[in-house]
Amino acid sequence: MATAANNMSKRRKTHYSAEYRAEALVLAERIGVAAAASELGLHATQIYQWRAKAAHEKSVSDRARQLREENARLKRQLADKTEEVTILEKTAAYFAKKLD
Numbered sequence: 001m002a003t004a005a006n007n008m009s010k011r012r013k014t015h016y017s018a019e020y021r022a023e024a025l026v027l028a029e030r031i032g033v034a035a036a037a038s039e040l041g042l043h044a045t046q047i048y049q050w051r052a053k054a055a056h057e058k059s060v061s062d063r064a065r066q067l068r069e070e071n072a073r074l075k076r077q078l079a080d081k082t083e084e085v086t087i088l089e090k091t092a093a094y095f096a097k098k099l100d
Contacts (some may be wrong), residue, residue: 021050 016024028036028047037044 021054025051025054 010044024036024040024042027039031039032038033044033047033051037041037047066080
């Protein structure tokens with residue numbers, strides 16, 4: 001019993017590269033998760049976890065892209081409004097001088 005626990009604690013985590021994970025996900029899409037896991041010598045749950053993580057990262061990156069686009073739009077809008085205010089200030093100063 002103690003030896004089984006020792007063997008479990010001595011087991012090292014295997015780290016897979018991002019490319020390997022991406023290829024595994026493509027294979028899983030093509031032939032199914034269970035078949036891909038069997039072919040690659042992985043547990044199906046690991047592929048499911050990689051798939052969930054990839055989906056999360058994609059949604060986060062989509063949101064970041066949306067925020068960058070909105071930020072750029074708002075900066076352009078602010079620049080336009082700032083220019084309008086400057087023109088109106090100059091116009092008001094011009095007419096104020098005319099009234100004196």
